[in-house]
Amino acid sequence: MDSSPLVQGDPSRRELEHAVVRFAGDSGDGMQLTGSQFTLATALAGNDLSTFPDFPAEIRAPAGTTAGVSAFQIHFGAREIHTAGDELDVLVAMNPAALKVNLEEVKRGGLIVLDTGAFTAKNLEKAGYDSDPRHDGTLDAYRPVEIDMSRHTLEAVRPHGLSKKEGLRCKNMWALGLICWMFGRDRTATEHWLQSKFAGKPQLAGANVAALRAGEAFGETAEIPTGTATYSVPRARIAPGLYRNVTGTEACAYGLVAGARLAGLPVSFCSYPITPASQLLHELARLKHYNVTTFQAEDEIAACCAAIGASYAGSLGVTASSGPGIALKTEAIGLAIATELPLVVVNAQRAGPSTGMPTKTEQSDLYQAVYGRNADAPLIVLAARSPADGFDTAIEAVRLATRYMVPVMLLTDGYIANASEPWRIPDFDDYAPFPARFHSEPADFAPYNRDPETLARPWAVPGTPGLAHRIGGLERQSGSGNVSYDARNHQDMTDIRARKVLKAAEAIPAQTVEVGETTGRLAVVGWGSTYGPITRATANLRRAGHAVSHIHLRHIWPLPANLGELLRGFDEIIVPEMNDGQLVTLLRDQFLVPATGVDKVTGKPFKIAEIEKAMRAHLEAETS
Amino acid sequence: MTAVQTPETWQPKDYASDQEVRWCPGCGDYAILKAVQRTLADIQADPANTVFVSGIGCAARFPYYMATYGFHGIHGRAPALATGVKLANPDLDVWVISGDGDALSIGGNHLLHVLRRNVDLQMLLFNNEIYGLTKGQYSPTSHAGTTSPSTPTGSLEAPVNACAYALGCGARFVARSVDTLQKDLPRVLERAQAHRGASFVEILQNCIVYNNGVFGHFTDKTVQAEAQVHVVHGEPLIFGTNRDKGLRFNPARIAIEVIELGPDGEGTDEVIVHDETNLRLAQMLAALEPPMPVAMGVLYCNPADRYDRLVHDQVRAMRADKGLADGEQPAIDALIKSGHTWTIGDA
Numbered sequence: 001m002d003s004s005p006l007v008q009g010d011p012s013r014r015e016l017e018h019a020v021v022r023f024a025g026d027s028g029d030g031m032q033l034t035g036s037q038f039t040l041a042t043a044l045a046g047n048d049l050s051t052f053p054d055f056p057a058e059i060r061a062p063a064g065t066t067a068g069v070s071a072f073q074i075h076f077g078a079r080e081i082h083t084a085g086d087e088l089d090v091l092v093a094m095n096p097a098a099l100k101v102n103l104e105e106v107k108r109g110g111l112i113v114l115d116t117g118a119f120t121a122k123n124l125e126k127a128g129y130d131s132d133p134r135h136d137g138t139l140d141a142y143r144p145v146e147i148d149m150s151r152h153t154l155e156a157v158r159p160h161g162l163s164k165k166e167g168l169r170c171k172n173m174w175a176l177g178l179i180c181w182m183f184g185r186d187r188t189a190t191e192h193w194l195q196s197k198f199a200g201k202p203q204l205a206g207a208n209v210a211a212l213r214a215g216e217a218f219g220e221t222a223e224i225p226t227g228t229a230t231y232s233v234p235r236a237r238i239a240p241g242l243y244r245n246v247t248g249t250e251a252c253a254y255g256l257v258a259g260a261r262l263a264g265l266p267v268s269f270c271s272y273p274i275t276p277a278s279q280l281l282h283e284l285a286r287l288k289h290y291n292v293t294t295f296q297a298e299d300e301i302a303a304c305c306a307a308i309g310a311s312y313a314g315s316l317g318v319t320a321s322s323g324p325g326i327a328l329k330t331e332a333i334g335l336a337i338a339t340e341l342p343l344v345v346v347n348a349q350r351a352g353p354s355t356g357m358p359t360k361t362e363q364s365d366l367y368q369a370v371y372g373r374n375a376d377a378p379l380i381v382l383a384a385r386s387p388a389d390g391f392d393t394a395i396e397a398v399r400l401a402t403r404y405m406v407p408v409m410l411l412t413d414g415y416i417a418n419a420s421e422p423w424r425i426p427d428f429d430d431y432a433p434f435p436a437r438f439h440s441e442p443a444d445f446a447p448y449n450r451d452p453e454t455l456a457r458p459w460a461v462p463g464t465p466g467l468a469h470r471i472g473g474l475e476r477q478s479g480s481g482n483v484s485y486d487a488r489n490h491q492d493m494t495d496i497r498a499r500k501v502l503k504a505a506e507a508i509p510a511q512t513v514e515v516g517e518t519t520g521r522l523a524v525v526g527w528g529s530t531y532g533p534i535t536r537a538t539a540n541l542r543r544a545g546h547a548v549s550h551i552h553l554r555h556i557w558p559l560p561a562n563l564g565e566l567l568r569g570f571d572e573i574i575v576p577e578m579n580d581g582q583l584v585t586l587l588r589d590q591f592l593v594p595a596t597g598v599d600k601v602t603g604k605p606f607k608i609a610e611i612e613k614a615m616r617a618h619l620e621a622e623t624s
Numbered sequence: 625m626t627a628v629q630t631p632e633t634w635q636p637k638d639y640a641s642d643q644e645v646r647w648c649p650g651c652g653d654y655a656i657l658k659a660v661q662r663t664l665a666d667i668q669a670d671p672a673n674t675v676f677v678s679g680i681g682c683a684a685r686f687p688y689y690m691a692t693y694g695f696h697g698i699h700g701r702a703p704a705l706a707t708g709v710k711l712a713n714p715d716l717d718v719w720v721i722s723g724d725g726d727a728l729s730i731g732g733n734h735l736l737h738v739l740r741r742n743v744d745l746q747m748l749l750f751n752n753e754i755y756g757l758t759k760g761q762y763s764p765t766s767h768a769g770t771t772s773p774s775t776p777t778g779s780l781e782a783p784v785n786a787c788a789y790a791l792g793c794g795a796r797f798v799a800r801s802v803d804t805l806q807k808d809l810p811r812v813l814e815r816a817q818a819h820r821g822a823s824f825v826e827i828l829q830n831c832i833v834y835n836n837g838v839f840g841h842f843t844d845k846t847v848q849a850e851a852q853v854h855v856v857h858g859e860p861l862i863f864g865t866n867r868d869k870g871l872r873f874n875p876a877r878i879a880i881e882v883i884e885l886g887p888d889g890e891g892t893d894e895v896i897v898h899d900e901t902n903l904r905l906a907q908m909l910a911a912l913e914p915p916m917p918v919a920m921g922v923l924y925c926n927p928a929d930r931y932d933r934l935v936h937d938q939v940r941a942m943r944a945d946k947g948l949a950d951g952e953q954p955a956i957d958a959l960i961k962s963g964h965t966w967t968i969g970d971a
Contacts, residue, residue, distance in 0.1 A: 040964060043964075043966065044966055046968070189964070238968045239968070240967075240968050240969055241967070241968060242961065242965055242966075242967050243965060243966050243967070243968060244960075244961070244962075244963050244964060244965045244966070245963070245964070254956075254959055254960050257956065257959060258956045258959075258960070261953065261956055266712070268708060268711050268712050270708060270711075287959070288938060288939045288942040288943075289939070289942045289943045289945075289946045289948060289954055290953075290954055290956075290959065291939075291953070292939075293711050293935050293936070293939060295707070295708075295711055295935070297704065297707075297737075298704075298733055298734065298736070298737040299733060301701055301704065302701065302703075302704035302707070302733075302734055302737070303704075305697065305698070305701040305704035305705045305707075305708065306704050306705070306707045306708035306711065307708060308697075308705060308708060309677070309695070309704070309705035309706060309707065309708025309709040309710075309711075309712070310708035310709065310711050310712040311708075311712075312695055312705075312708070312709060312712075313675075313708070313709040313710075313711075313712035313713045313716065314712055314713060315711070315712035317708060317712075331698050332698060332701065334698075335697060335698050339695070391960070424968075425960050425961055425965070426960070427957070428955075428956040428957045428960065429957075461713075462672075462673070462674075462675045462693040462709065462713065462716050463672060463673055463713060463715070463716060464672060465672045466672070467672070468671050468672055468674075468691055468692050468693050468694075469693065469694070470641065470643075470687050470688050470690075470693075470694035470695070470696065471694070471695055471696070472678075472687070472688070472694075472695060472696025472697065473680075473696060473697065473698055474696060482643060482688075483643075483688060
């Protein structure tokens with residue numbers, strides 16, 4: 001790991017290559033808003049960045065307890081940033097519980113900004129501290145900055161006539177002001193945002209702006225304790241273009257809308273609320289004018305069935321959920337496979353099994369996606385690698401679903417869904433349309449005739465004269481689609497369903513190498529949100545002279561046609577995954593290559609250092 | 625089908641597909657199939673615009689036998705599939721075909737919601753009080769004490785009353801008929817089809833193999849007139865072979881009771897006049913069971929806004945709000961470039 005100067009205790013304003021800041025407090029403290037405003041200010045300052053919102057499943061856990069701690073982490077720098085950061089340079093802890101939950105993430109020597117106003121005996125007890133961590137040596141390895149933010153905030157907002165309770169709600173803006181000062185960030189954008197957010201409540205707008213300014217002024221007027229530095233993180237060398245921040249959820253929503261436009265179809269998005277997938281429903285519900293209808297169904301099964309019914313009737317049916325909800329949809333997905341209708345199923349994976357840890361990320365549904373249905377029921381599986389990548393991956397899902405008349409499962413995860421990153425906005429004109437074709441010619445029509453190139457059956461939507469036909473979950477006679485229990489026909493139909501999905505490999509790009517050569521000592525193969533840490537770890541090891549390469553899969557099933565050959569060009573292959581080893585099994589099975597897994601299931605993304613360590617261990621073992 | 629059929633007048637047979645019907649000989653489903661085909665001919669339904677959607681069970685094979693669009697889905701989920709069809713194309717005429725196990729057991733939840741949402745479709749529930757396709761287990765409508773392979777010493781559960789359930793779900797159209805009522809059934813189906821919103825029709829259907837004659841005590845021709853009351857909007861609730869009995873509301877008991885009418889119709893003024901828009905009356909009628917006469921016909925019809933239209937109204941409203949002309953597609957670039965953007969220069 002490269003060590004940033006932030007931990008060396010120099011009190012002057014210093015230039016950093018990158019820094020990691022985490023805002024942590026009660027779930028009611030507004031930490032997510034604080035973090036996203038700091039993100040905006042940081043993006044405007046020209047840094048590359050990556051964020052990680054981390055919040056509890058409980059909407060309002062008891063105030064002051066560790067269960068209720070909500071946090072927002074941002075990693076920003078003058079170089080490309082691919083992860084939310086391994087360790088914290090700065091932790092802002094709004095109460096003892098926030099300190100307790102997050103302390104182990106702070107770099108040794110890192111800065112911990114504490115609101116001493118919240119360090120009351122009662123709050124210490126709620127956080128489970130037997131003694132005050134400020135005085136018992138707990139913080140000896142760090143640089144605590146103790147400020148009574150509560151009192152300063154109340155003083156700052158006093159002219160606005162709020163109650164004490166209302167006034168304390170502005171504490172997050174005070175903290176934001178202080179951190180803006182620390183990193184030389186412009187607070188203007190946040191002020192504009194506050195003015196518009198509280199447009200009808202000038203009193204609240206004024207108080208929040210006053211708190212923000214007071215926090216910044218507090219830093220500037222050198223009331224800050226000694227040992228605290230101000231920093232600058234210079235602009236990153238970022239490719240020129242128009243940028244915005246985008247979460248994985250937003251990018252997926254836009255990708256689905258854009259994909260449907262390229263296919264010339266309306267979207268019928270049908271889902272049932274579940275963490276962390278619900279946000280996609282919220283996002284698309286606001287986009288109805290883009291020819292989108294959204295349907296909040298009575299359960300996961302109904303959501304999937306409604307999406308299938310919509311596809312049958314000529315829309316792009318889309319459903320979304322997380323692992324447990326996907327499990328419920330499974331029988332219906334089998335129906336879409338049998339009836340050979342296009343369907344996009346988005347799975348924002350989360351830690352499991354069962355309810356597991358709904359707000360924590362994991363990538364443990366790969367088996368479920370590729371194999372998880374009764375009988376031989378193949379479909380196409382894609383995975384987005386980062387928040388912004390949700391856009392292109394969703395478009396690819398629509399393209400393949402409509403081209404092959406087959407369900408496509410699009411895997412994201414809790415991290416991708418919630419995290420944001422700057423996105424160089426593409427020009428939509430650069431995307432080639434792939435218009436869906438509805439069958440309309442009655443002559444020689446049969447619902448299970450096939451396109452010789454794609455093996456797709458015709459999409460004949462109700463309302464088309466002369467094409468009335470029946471489809472269903474009972475095995476169908478090839479061609480006519482009539483119910484058939486014929487032994488030979490079932491063999492043929494099973495073979496065709498498998499071949500059709502494998503044929504998609506002909507229409508997907510060849511697998512490329514992200515970092516490094518196409519042959520070498522060690523390949524690190526990843527999929528989904530491990531992209532960031534793997535890319536950085538691989539680059540670090542290459543700088544140290546190792547012949548390592550990073551391969552990252554978007555197409556999980558079918559796998560790219562050249563992947564086997566590519567993997568065989570490496571002496572060893574490791575596969576870091578946030579699961580117990582799923583892609584690694586798939587690769588070993590498909591290519592008989594000696595791949596080994598690097599597994600992590602803590603509900604948190606990989607750290608760069610963890611992947612580096614695994615790579616080094618492997619390289620050393622190999623040479624010995 | 626290889627060419628667009630456009631006969632001048634659609635006959636019932638024109639709605640039959642070329643597939644051999646494979647219900648058991650003597651199954652009540654044959655009569656219902658005939659009544660539905662009769663109904664479609666009566667209203668001259670366009671097969672290209674008609675969709676039959678089903679779940680699983682004997683009744684669920686129905687779509688295969690219709691020369692319309694058809695979708696045989698999965699157990700209990702036909703209302704959800706049909707909702708999706710209507711979301712994508714509200715102009716299609718959608719019929720859901722279901723049974724007592726399919727609609728009230730595994731699919732009870734979906735029945736609730738399709739009715740409450742008032743999706744514009746016809747929901748036909750073939751009730752034979754037994755699981756036929758799985759060989760004769762008791763169903764959620766079986767009376768307590770039903771002996772079956774899974775309840776050799778008698779079932780222990782109270783049955784659900786399908787029409788009462790539908791009314792409780794907020795259905796705006798609820799009717800009941802019998803497979804053998806070949807004159808009445810097409811009239812009820814025609815009303816259901818004409819109703820905008822979710823129309824629920826319970827069709828009592830005889831399973832000749834596993835539950836033969838279960839409704840005989842009120843559907844046999846010999847007892848029918850005395851054991852059924854056929855309700856007609858605006859007409860008094862009179863029944864009996866000699867039309868000498870009527871239904872009266874007893875306010876003290878908050879119940880419906882039977883009264884004998886005189887030879888010249890004396891007492892008719894006390895008989896309830898059926899008002900199909902009255903939910904309380906419909907609930908009481910739906911609950912009537914032998915020895916009271918079983919109510920047949922349209923028990924409740926009180927139209928309300930339909931979900932599939934409202935959804936598209938919202939889309940239209942949002943489009944209007946954004947100043948979009950008819951058929952105008954808002955630019956994707958405007959979507960992805962929304963929010964706070966910034967430019968990184970070449971420098």
